[in-house]
Amino acid sequence: MKVRVVLVEPEGMINFGFIVRLSKNFEIDEIAVVNPKFDPFDEEVKRFAAQGVNYLSKVKIYNTVEEALEGFKVCTSAKVSHDDPLRQHVLPWELKDYIGDAQIVSLVFGRESVGLRRDELEKCDILMHIPASSSYPVLNLSHAVAITLYEFWKQFKLERGTLPS
């Protein structure tokens, strides 16, 4: 299974550096970045990537979300709804049940400021929400990535042994 992290218009170098580090911590195959608002190879990014800096070689830049999506698509959202069909969500520990034995999985994260747009959510196969306090369920981007990659590692690498392919 090939696992891709897809970042849609990320805004911050610190978050991005941390995500590169996390991608090495959890052996991600590709870091797809759609229209970043900074230079993904800046020294500041490298500083926060720490010993994950060699994973900058896994970064691929895309101009549009369409081009960046591939395989089974998991969108993520800080907000969920019980009425809106586009906001019906699965929980992190249920991922395995939905993804089955897809050969390519794209884990899609939104902008720090406004998340993913409706037309972007529509392109995904499922929407995943990390449950947290109802008074403040909005995680910082790289921390949402950390929890998602951890669950993925647990479910696919440790429990099923299908990572890496």
Place this chain on the structure above:
Amino acid sequence: MKVRVVLVEPEGMINFGFIVRLSKNFEIDEIAVVNPKFDPFDEEVKRFAAQGVNYLSKVKIYNTVEEALEGFKVCTSAKVSHDDPLRQHVLPWELKDYIGDAQIVSLVFGRESVGLRRDELEKCDILMHIPASSSYPVLNLSHAVAITLYEFWKQFKLERGTLPS
């Protein structure tokens, strides 16, 4: 159950601001900080705490690790060993089995540079390790906190409904 995050000599304001935010995301009761290497109430911290900034009111500063520890103590470590009895570890999803119905739990995290010292590990009831790539299992501090608080929320709030007390 009262849940405390204990940070031993943290070095970075960005990580600390993110941990304050995470403490609100996952409704932590106290943020115990032992001998921080910066001003925990600096503007930089507040910037990264985002809408979690009001959780700075949960911060308590301690001079020594001894004073900061309370209740059932979970130490965390990026490194584990199969020989060293102090490095025998439990996995994040096993926490519930060890913690039982302790009234106070302290989740203890080490320095960005060198983690927790041997004499500090000795003071804990269990050692928890987040499994990750053997080529780079060392997570950034605030990302290790994120995954730990997420597992705690899942096991104690969602599955057992004992949080907050």
